[in-house]
Amino acid sequence: SERTLVLVKPDGVSRGLVGEVISRIERKGLKLAALELRVVDRATAEQHYAEHDGKPFYNDLVEFITGGPLVALVVEGTRAIPAFRQLAGGTDPVEKATPGTIRGDFGLEVQFNLVHGSDSPESAEREVKLWFPNL
Ligand code: GTP
Ligand code: MG
Numbered sequence: 368s369e370r371t372l373v374l375v376k377p378d379g380v381s382r383g384l385v386g387e388v389i390s391r392i393e394r395k396g397l398k399l400a401a402l403e404l405r406v407v408d409r410a411t412a413e414q415h416y417a418e419h420d421g422k423p424f425y426n427d428l429v430e431f432i433t434g435g436p437l438v439a440l441v442v443e444g445t446r447a448i449p450a451f452r453q454l455a456g457g458t459d460p461v462e463k464a465t466p467g468t469i470r471g472d473f474g475l476e477v478q479f480n481l482v483h484g485s486d487s488p489e490s491a492e493r494e495v496k497l498w499f500p501n502l
């Protein structure tokens with residue numbers, strides 16, 4: 368069993384898709400280990416997306432993720448990291464994500480792709496510590 372950090376980004380919250388995302392996680396057979404609605408500060412957002420520092424979309428990404436409430440979750444289960452990435456679909460909701468995935472079913476734009484999921488065991492460990500230091 369492993370843990371992954373999932374975010375329902377501010378676009379997912381404002382569009383009322385929190386229940387939809389959580390429902391898909393649960394129906395997949397994954398378990399919720401932590402869940403919180405919060406507005407994230409700039410420092411945390413910058414640490415979360417540190418790997419993208421310097422890229423042309425980095426500032427917009429940090430502004431967007433800090434711009435409204437999001438839902439942060441720790442999701443647990445067998446192969447939880449790739450399993451949630453499968454549920455999310457590819458980064459670009461139209462070019463990469465396929466129908467049946469969260470991004471493929473509900474997204475149109477790369478920046479507004481609704482969810483985040485850790486992309487490796489190393490990222491998951493770092494991100495779970497960043498978002499839920501007491502877990
Ligand atoms: P996350 O789970 O959010 O990390 O998405 P990802 O792992 O599928 O993609 P990646 O880590 O490469 O990019 C992080 C986030 O930056 C994406 O989810 C997008 O919201 C945003 N992003 C990535 N590439 C672009 C881009 O070319 N343009 C814009 N505007 N945003 C991008
Ligand atoms: Mg990523």
